[in-house]
Amino acid sequence: MLDIQFIRENPDKVKENNKIRKCHVSVDEILKLDEKRRALISQADEKRAELKAGSKSKPSPDAIKELKALGGEIKKLEEALVPVESELRELLIQLPNMTHESVPEGVDESGNQEIKTWGKKPAFNFDIKDHAELGASLDLIDTERGAKVSGSRFWYLKNDLVMLEFALMQYAATFMRDKGFTPMLPPMLVREPAMFGTGFFPADKNEIYKVNADEDDLYLIGTAEVPLASYHSDETIDIMKEPLKYFAFSSCFRREAGTYGKDTTGIIRGHQFDKIEMFVFCNQEQSWEMHEDMLAISEEFWQSLKIPYHVLLMCSGDIGAPNAKKYDIEGWFPAQNTYRELASCSHDTDFQSRRLNIKYKDGDQSKFVHTLNNTVCAMGRTMIAIMENYQQKDGSIEIPKVLRGYMGGQKKIQA
RNA sequence: GGAGAGGUGGCUGAGUUGGUCGAAAGCGCCGCUCUCGAAAAGCGGUAGGGCCGUAAGGUCCUCGUGGGUUCGAAUCCCACCCUCUCCGCCA
Numbered sequence: 360m361l362d363i364q365f366i367r368e369n370p371d372k373v374k375e376n377n378k379i380r381k382c383h384v385s386v387d388e389i390l391k392l393d394e395k396r397r398a399l400i401s402q403a404d405e406k407r408a409e410l411k412a413g414s415k416s417k418p419s420p421d422a423i424k425e426l427k428a429l430g431g432e433i434k435k436l437e438e439a440l441v442p443v444e445s446e447l448r449e450l451l452i453q454l455p456n457m458t459h460e461s462v463p464e465g466v467d468e469s470g471n472q473e474i475k476t477w478g479k480k481p482a483f484n485f486d487i488k489d490h491a492e493l494g495a496s497l498d499l500i501d502t503e504r505g506a507k508v509s510g511s512r513f514w515y516l517k518n519d520l521v522m523l524e525f526a527l528m529q530y531a532a533t534f535m536r537d538k539g540f541t542p543m544l545p546p547m548l549v550r551e552p553a554m555f556g557t558g559f560f561p562a563d564k565n566e567i568y569k570v571n572a573d574e575d576d577l578y579l580i581g582t583a584e585v586p587l588a589s590y591h592s593d594e595t596i597d598i599m600k601e602p603l604k605y606f607a608f609s610s611c612f613r614r615e616a617g618t619y620g621k622d623t624t625g626i627i628r629g630h631q632f633d634k635i636e637m638f639v640f641c642n643q644e645q646s647w648e649m650h651e652d653m654l655a656i657s658e659e660f661w662q663s664l665k666i667p668y669h670v671l672l673m674c675s676g677d678i679g680a681p682n683a684k685k686y687d688i689e690g691w692f693p694a695q696n697t698y699r700e701l702a703s704c705s706h707d708t709d710f711q712s713r714r715l716n717i718k719y720k721d722g723d724q725s726k727f728v729h730t731l732n733n734t735v736c737a738m739g740r741t742m743i744a745i746m747e748n749y750q751q752k753d754g755s756i757e758i759p760k761v762l763r764g765y766m767g768g769q770k771k772i773q774a
Numbered sequence: 775g776g777a778g779a780g781g782u783g784g785c786u787g788a789g790u791u792g793g794u795c796g797a798a799a800g801c802g803c804c805g806c807u808c809u810c811g812a813a814a815a816g817c818g819g820u821a822g823g824g825c826c827g828u829a830a831g832g833u834c835c836u837c838g839u840g841g842g843u844u845c846g847a848a849u850c851c852c853a854c855c856c857u858c859u860c861c862g863c864c865a
Contacts, residue, residue, distance in 0.1 A: 400825055404834040411834090414846040415794055426845040550855095595784095595822095725822085 360713040361454050363393060373454070379464050379675040380455040389454075392447040399443065403436040452561060456710040458675050459647075459684040465674030471687070472674070477658065478667030480691050485752045489694030490743040491625030494520065496754055497774055499746075500626060512615060512629045519772040523745070523758065524633065524738045526765035528608060531635045531660070531736040535606040538656055540637055543607040545586035548577045553589040556715035558681035558707070565616045579612035584732045587638035591728075592715040598728060599721060602641040602649060606735055609634060626739045627699070635735040642719055643709075646729035650706040653733045654686050657702050660735065664759050666744045667691035669698055683708045688734075690744040701741065702734035 366373050366389060374386045410429045413422060463472050494500030498518055505514035516524065536542055548570060554560040559567060559581065568579040580586060587607050596603060611634050622628035637656070641649045654670070661668050673685040684706045689698035709727035712718070717728045749757040755773035763770060 397825065400834080404825065407835090408833060410845075411794095414844095416846095417793070418845055423845045430845070 360451060360710060361457065362709075362713070363451065366390070366454075367393065372457070376455070376457050379458060380678075380680075381466070381676055382453065382455050384450050384453045389447065389450050392443055392450070396440065396443050396447055399436055399440045403433055403440065406433045406436070452555075455680040456683045456708060458678075459706070459708075461672075462678070462684050463672065463674045464676075466676040468674075468677050470674030471671045471677055474670050474672050474686075476667075476669040477662060478665065478691070480667050481693060481748055483693070483750075483752075487693055487747070487750060488754070489625065490627075490746040493746050493750060493754075493756060494625060497756070497772055499772070502625070509630075511623075513631065514626055514629065516626075519766075519769075520742060522766055522769075523742055523762070523772070526758075526762045527736060527738055527741060528633070528635065529765045530762055532606070532608065534660060534663075535635070535637060535656075535735055538604075540604045540606040543583075543587065543590075543605050545580075545583055545590070545607045545609060547580050547586075547609050547612075549580055549585055549589065550576055551578065552592075553585050554578050556592060557585045557588045557711055558679070558714070559585065562680045566614050568612050568614060580609060581613045582611050582634065583607040583609035583636040584638060587636065588711050588730055588732070589715060591640060591717050593717075595718045595720060595725070596640060596728065598640055598642050598719045602639050602645065604637070604639050606635055606637040609636070611737075625743065627743060629739065632740075633738040635738075637733050637735050639731045640712075640717065641729045641731060642721065643726060643729055646706065646708070646731065649729075650684065650704065650731055653731060654688075654704050657688055657704060657733060657735070661688060661690065661701065663761050664741070664745070666701075666741075666748060668701065679705070681705070681707045681710045683710070690740070691748065692744060693747045699740065699743075701737065701744065704731075704733040706731050 361373065366386065370386050370390060376382075377384060377386065406429055410426055410433065413426050413429070418426060463470060465471065488496070491500065491502075497520075499516065499520035501515040501517060532542060551560065554564075554567060563581075566581060570577045570579060586609070587605050590605070591603070610631055612631050615628060615630060618628065626632075637653065639649055639653065658668075658670070668688050668690045671687040671689060673682075673687055678685045682705045686704040687700050688702040688704070690701040691697075692699045707730045709729060711730045712727040717730075718725050719728050720726075745759060746756050749759065751757060751771075753773070755771045757771055758766060758769055
């Protein structure tokens, strides 16, 4: 959500931003409604002040007659205000965040800039398998029975792949704790305000599962970002010296509407996966540096797993509505001969904190916090990267050195 | 799921026969006085937000949330949310 005062004072900037963010909401319409709204409020306030003054002690019968009339006028103004406010709000919540100046302009993923590559892509002297083939031959993934029980895009993980996920979770959690982040296990069902506050509603509503639609107002989270961001909602937090840094494990649920036929083999895209996410509440002065720090933490993580990757600076047309700026880290997937998204590092400035009402005190000034989020480790995709990059000629999979300690010293996954 | 109690400012907690109550008191916090300094004591200040205004300031809204009754509501009515206690059930 943008500050209405900012829009009032910088309509051209907002219009320009809408253009590069592919948003078609009319800024002029917003300004018109805003003006209407303020006029109505002023009128109503004036009359209400009159009414209040007149009602202080017991008024005479004559005075009551007048006050009654006044009350009617106020009611009329209030009724006129209702549609104006709801229309204004409807438009405001559709506006994307203001784009940071360092973000390249572009219409889709073709506009993203590769700003770094790391690691040597493995050279194989044998015919490599993709992760689905490896999963089948080593009895690690059962997609057929997943579909039988729950439908398409569901699966069972089995045997050493399960143990590998537990090892990864343990490794990633320890890694983040050692970086000074507070470990969390959040609720995976949230109410509507949490979804709205983080920006998933209204923009991505059709991506979200609603539970017991008629009975409960609960939604399955698509990422731990939602409960983490909402953790401090309606609070004033103390972050002038140090930001508040958290990481959380959660399962993630996504409807994947409109992805028919996309990534249908293996476990690259499913309705449910496990992920560890980091989330930071930061003051406005330190947040841009924090964003770079978070990217650096991610890079260190992938380097420790020795997964080749590159970093993309996402363009204006390919970032989500809450983002002011975003980096993606894409890992090398040898069987697809391409990079695929492993992590997404976003700076949302005060877009979420305005909706969630999270502030901090800077001296005697009250300001909205900046929120940042970044994937630590999405288990499924990470395991694909491990399986494919670490596969051996004999069909086995080597286990990355840093994970072996969490698997009782096991070095390989083999039949 | 059944029965009951309750949600007031950073915290504790008054206020429920509707009328200068956005709200007593205490704690906490900030400032000043006293002191070489600190403590104690005394004095003063101390919620958030909208709108108008360069500002000073003015004005309105908010006592869980949303509606309603009334000239006037923290106080009355309705719906919802949350917390606590007891019973039942349960990983």
